[in-house]
Amino acid sequence: MSDIFDIYLLEAVLNGLLLGGLLALLSLGLNLVFGVIDVVWICYAELIMCGMYAVYYLYVQYHWPLALAMLAAIGVVALLGWLLHQFVIRPVLNAEPINQLLVTGGVLFFLQAAATLAFGIEFKNLGVSLPSVRLGEMSFSGARLVAFGTALAGVIALWLFLRKTYLGTAIRAISQDRAIMPLMGVNPARIFAITSALGGAFAGLAACLLVLQYDVHPAIGLSFGPITFLICVLGGLGNMLGGFVAAFVFAQFIAVGGFFFAVEWGYVIAFVFFIAVMFWRPRGILGK
Amino acid sequence: MLAVRNVTAGYGDFNALFDVTLDVRAGEAVAVIGPNGAGKTTLLRLISKLIQPRRGELTFDGASLAPVPAHAVVARGIAHVPENRRLFPRLTAEENLRMGAYTSRSEYAQRLEQVYALFPRLKERRAQAAGTLSGGEQQMCAIARALMSRPKLLLLDEPSAGLAPVVVQSIFELVRRICAEGYTVLIVEQNIRQVLKVVERAYLLEAGRIVRSGRAADLMAAPEIQKAYLGL
Numbered sequence: 001m002s003d004i005f006d007i008y009l010l011e012a013v014l015n016g017l018l019l020g021g022l023l024a025l026l027s028l029g030l031n032l033v034f035g036v037i038d039v040v041w042i043c044y045a046e047l048i049m050c051g052m053y054a055v056y057y058l059y060v061q062y063h064w065p066l067a068l069a070m071l072a073a074i075g076v077v078a079l080l081g082w083l084l085h086q087f088v089i090r091p092v093l094n095a096e097p098i099n100q101l102l103v104t105g106g107v108l109f110f111l112q113a114a115a116t117l118a119f120g121i122e123f124k125n126l127g128v129s130l131p132s133v134r135l136g137e138m139s140f141s142g143a144r145l146v147a148f149g150t151a152l153a154g155v156i157a158l159w160l161f162l163r164k165t166y167l168g169t170a171i172r173a174i175s176q177d178r179a180i181m182p183l184m185g186v187n188p189a190r191i192f193a194i195t196s197a198l199g200g201a202f203a204g205l206a207a208c209l210l211v212l213q214y215d216v217h218p219a220i221g222l223s224f225g226p227i228t229f230l231i232c233v234l235g236g237l238g239n240m241l242g243g244f245v246a247a248f249v250f251a252q253f254i255a256v257g258g259f260f261f262a263v264e265w266g267y268v269i270a271f272v273f274f275i276a277v278m279f280w281r282p283r284g285i286l287g288k
Numbered sequence: 289m290l291a292v293r294n295v296t297a298g299y300g301d302f303n304a305l306f307d308v309t310l311d312v313r314a315g316e317a318v319a320v321i322g323p324n325g326a327g328k329t330t331l332l333r334l335i336s337k338l339i340q341p342r343r344g345e346l347t348f349d350g351a352s353l354a355p356v357p358a359h360a361v362v363a364r365g366i367a368h369v370p371e372n373r374r375l376f377p378r379l380t381a382e383e384n385l386r387m388g389a390y391t392s393r394s395e396y397a398q399r400l401e402q403v404y405a406l407f408p409r410l411k412e413r414r415a416q417a418a419g420t421l422s423g424g425e426q427q428m429c430a431i432a433r434a435l436m437s438r439p440k441l442l443l444l445d446e447p448s449a450g451l452a453p454v455v456v457q458s459i460f461e462l463v464r465r466i467c468a469e470g471y472t473v474l475i476v477e478q479n480i481r482q483v484l485k486v487v488e489r490a491y492l493l494e495a496g497r498i499v500r501s502g503r504a505a506d507l508m509a510a511p512e513i514q515k516a517y518l519g520l
Contacts, residue, residue, distance in 0.1 A: 166390055173376045173387050180374045182358035183336060183367075185391035185437070 009259060011138040016255025018140065020248035021148035022209060024155060026228045027235070027243040029202030032158070033081075035238030036175045036195045039089050039100045043108035044203060045225030047084070049115060051077040051207025052216035056124050066128065074204035081200020085193055093192075108221070115218035123215035130212065147209040154205055155244060171195055175238070230274050236284025246285055250274070289314045289472055290335065290366075290441055295344030297334045303342070304330040306496045312441065312474050317467040319483045319504070320476045321517070322493035328476040329371050331493070332443045335474070336368045337361050349440070363391045365440035369447065373430040377419025381410055381429050384418050388436030395438065403432045406465070424455035428462065435466075442466065444475040448482065460486055480517045484508045 030044045041047070054076045058069035088107055092100050130142030162168035170186050171194075181188045214220065231250055235242025253273050258266030277285065290312040298304040304327040312318045320328050333339050335346065337358040346353040348364060356364060367388070375384050385403065389396045404411040407428045413421055418429055427447055434442055447463060448456040460482045467473050467486065477483035484490060484504040492500040492507065500507065507513055 166386065166393060169379065169383055169386055170390065173379055173383075176376045176378055177374055180370055182338060183362065183370060184387045184433075185359055185362035186387075187357070187359040 007137045009256070011140075012255045012259035013252065014138065015140065015144070016252040017248065018144040018148045019255060020251035021151035022144065022206075023227070023231055023251050024244045024247035025147070025151035025202070025209065026206050026224065027231045027247055028155060028158060028240065029081075029199040029206070030228055031232050031235070031238055031240045031243045032171075032202065033195060033199035034232065035240065036171055037085070037089065037093075037192055038175075038238075039093070040104065040229075040237070041084070041199070042101060042104040042225075042229075043084070043111060043221075044199075045221030045228060046108050046111035046115075047077050047080055047200060047203040048207045048210065048224075049216065049218065049221045050080055050111065051204040052211040052214075052220065053115065053119055053124075054204075055208055055211045056126060056216055059126060059128075060124075070208040073207055074201050077204030077207060078197045078201040081203065082193055082197040084200070085196035089196070090189075090192075108225075112218050112221065119218065121218060123217045125215045126211050128212060141213070143209070143212040146212065150205065150209055154202065158202075158240075167191075167194065230271075234274055234277055234284055236286050239284060239286050242284050242286030249285070289349060290474070291345070291347045292331075292335070293345040293347075295334065295341045295346065297330065297339055297341045297344075299330075299339065304496050305334065307344070308493075308496075308498055310491055310498065310501075312472060314440075314472055315470060316489065317463075317473040317475070317487040319487040319490040320474070320493050321478070321480045321483060321490055321507075323517075324478065326493045327496040328493055329445055330496075332368060332370075332445050332474070332476055335443060336366065362437050362439075366443065367434035367437050367439035367441070368443040369430050369434045369445060371445040372449070373426050375418040375421075375426055375429055375433070378417055380415050381418050381421065381425075382414040384429055384433050385410075385436050388433035390437075392437050396436075399436050399438060403435055406435070406469075407432050407462075422455075423451050424458060427451065427455075427459055431462065431466070435471075439471070441472045441474060444473060446477060447475070448477065448479045456482065480513070481508075 030041060034040050051073045054073035055069050058064040058072055059066050064072070084107065088103055089100070092103055130146060132142050133140045133145055162172055170181070170184070170191055173184070174181050174186070174188060174191050178188055181191070231246045232243050234250060235244065235246035250270050253270035254266040257269035292308055292310040295308045296303055296306055308331065320331060322328055330339065334341060337353060337356055348366060353361070376387065379387070385400060386396065389399055392399070409425060410428055410432055413425060418426065421429060431444070431447065444463065447459050451459060456479065463473070463475065464486050475483060475487065484507060487504050489502065490504050490507050491498050492513065
């Protein structure tokens, strides 16, 4: 009896780990943009939604190979991130934070409405299902395993980029002292544009992984936008390591809480934990 | 090498510099001295194009700096050590140096070696976050960061500010060595007694105007400077 109990708990913990990887990837782009540009993209999940539609249309309607459709989708969302910065964020870069929130909030509803007009409200399914992987008595979703592996690779690639390259170092430096960047020969506007495209590319990557698991519809952003934002806040907005840790902590609450009670309770417990942390450490687990 | 001609500049409705004319020749060490609020920092920010001149001309190496945006000034050969050092506190000392070499990457390894030879202490502290260095080490790091681009002209803004007296001595010793290495230096300082021992020529800036200029030794001996600034 206790053997079976343990193996199901282990399965829940491991599934939580897999979910954590996906959530970590989701939070990465948003955190990167906030950490560097100091603006929260409230419409981040809607960029992901656009990426999911891009994969869907290229693969299902235009019969592109899936890998190529995904690469193109990453490019499309990177372009959207760049456009968002140039045409929406740049004019309000020095405005009050509340105005910045409101414009990106406006983009959220704009993208939702535009997607409804362009793609309709029905749920669209890629029709690809990856086989689940069995390990003894335990079973894991193939899509989640792929998402976990990709998320981990994405995190490591971004970390190496930020540590080892001139551009990556400049991206970290600009968040510490924007005003003196020109003295280093760095054009801050260019770094911001590149960071926005990079944040978009990560949203695109998340889209590729999500579209393997979920149907896409115009309001799908609402189902994981808030959770992405909460994870970033939980880890300390702009703190990528914090977001990474918070994603795994949060996912464990969902998975293990859902194991002991019902799945919905997992979310309830996770959000109670979030509120408790906000009282205890308002700037996030690893916030300064 | 650097020529500032009748420049007026400032912020918003406010002018901080009036009709300033100043020259720095290749190989020289020149100081701009004067009281707090005289416009010394503004002058260096103007040369780096962080602010634009309202009137007058700026030329460097015979070419006008007017069309050059701030982020392209380093590539022209001017490096600026800003007021209060302004290191990136959460980057390591060496990453700060890497930022200094942003426009001259191919020479990075070679420059790093030369700069570490000049500042052996920084080599020991290379992996430490810049924000955790001591005040003197931070100033060394800020100067080293500027030297990474192999500048033709080095602008130093109050390198002695906020440092303990014994550290001030070592920073001026360092400035002396940098001048001796053949760098052209324009230094802005309130610590007039010390800086006049290091440079060859100096300008006295008061309320945004150059009111006096000459050889450092002559300024040091001038009665009004002795009375107003040296407390003699």
